[in-house]
Amino acid sequence: METVQQCPVCGNNTFTTYLICEDYLVSSQKFTIKQCQECSFRLTNPRPDANSIGLYYKSDQYISHNDKSSGPINTVYRLVRNYTLRAKLKLINKLNGKPGMILDVGCGTGAFLESCRAGGWQVSGMEPDPDARAIAIDKLQADVKSNLKDFKSNQPFDIISLWHVLEHIPNLDESITLLHQLLAEQGTLLIAVPNSDSYDAHYFKQYWAAYDVPRHLHHFTPSTIEPLFKKHGFVLTDQLPMVFDAFYIAMLSTRYQTGRTDYLKSLQVGLASNAQAKQTGNSSSLIYIFKKA
Template structure:
């Protein structure tokens, strides 16, 4: 166990110690603008530089898939297929946790499919989704969804389960956000976080074209070590790590498009499979789910 002694007091401290270049990449999806990924070695964390002030403009394109229910292109179809499968897995995961009142907060709930599944199975649900288009879709599914986390804090409740499915990498104010999550979680509650893993084989294979870097929408790029160390600094302990095996196939499909201009589904499937097979030994999957609890 590390003796961190709460050295992350501000986000500025995290940024100040992240000046060594890891690689250059670009916004493949929209602007083609180049960005640097700098590494904070103490926390094994990559940080997108520069951090854009007008971040919202980088989400303003119709193809941003988590904000729509589209099912037109090959990417859409693969995404929807994987999402439908993982919804069942996610719900099974939260049901496996011991909870008092079965209330759940889903941050970055997108179009509300996961929350809708929970609600239909007698969970008390509430969500956060900053994107108005996605939020409007989720509200049509009879869900309570707020625009900002601050609105949830104002309610004054704590939650048995808090989930962030591929969300933490997007938040500009990482240190403040972790502190807010701690305040919102019950003492015996479970925080569930899913994020890409930049140490996976598919990340190493595609390098600057790895789709899960997704700069600048992804501001932080985590490893298993960085999640454990960052949350330990807030007295939140990592208790379990689970693989997201389907992510390697979807990410490889997008990465092939960025690398060659074509989907190349056969090559993408091969790289995704190879990534998962290698991860059986290295335990470095394309994405991981982390289960965390407060230190009591």
């Protein structure tokens, strides 16, 4: 285990305990989420170090790292994913005006990049998990690297996307600096992360599945992610809701809370979360759209 001494957003070194959550996927261990006393940024602290974090991803139910996870929740996930993949492709085409070069960071088994390639994009991926990366390489027959440092900034990307990935990255400052270097001057950076200030996060508290400790090292909100990227030379131009996430996360959360999936409650909480988000902007998950300042 390692302890983070300074807030990655504001540099403050004093934290308070926000929640204590259990790892329901792999270890059943409990982990503490701390909150910065200065800017309210939340992070899992202490957390597994680089040598041990991989053990917490070793689950057949970790759906982004394999294409064969079974069960009703994962079946629902895949049905919704087919729709959201089309929506993501439509979004990047709108933002860029035409197909170009895209880098998907944390590409998993390559489902999104497969859609992009079919839409005319030149695709590259980064995926640290060797098993998922092997599947992506076989599927895409494209450049999929294990580290951002392996990409060269002399061929900048028009779009760089991180779909539910930033919360897994331990060194935020170093990684965001690299993203800035790899992005074209007029390019777009897409960051999709859970929002720990959403209705469903407050409703489920320590059972909220999107805390996903210890795999999720950081727990973002609109008020903390913008200053983090601003200090690295990015400007936030828009944020978009991910409406399906409220329902999927609620299904997992009810299972963590009671031991079984309560589909009716999941529907009710998902609807309530999306309804409140229309007023507050605090969707269960958000896509943040950044440009270079």
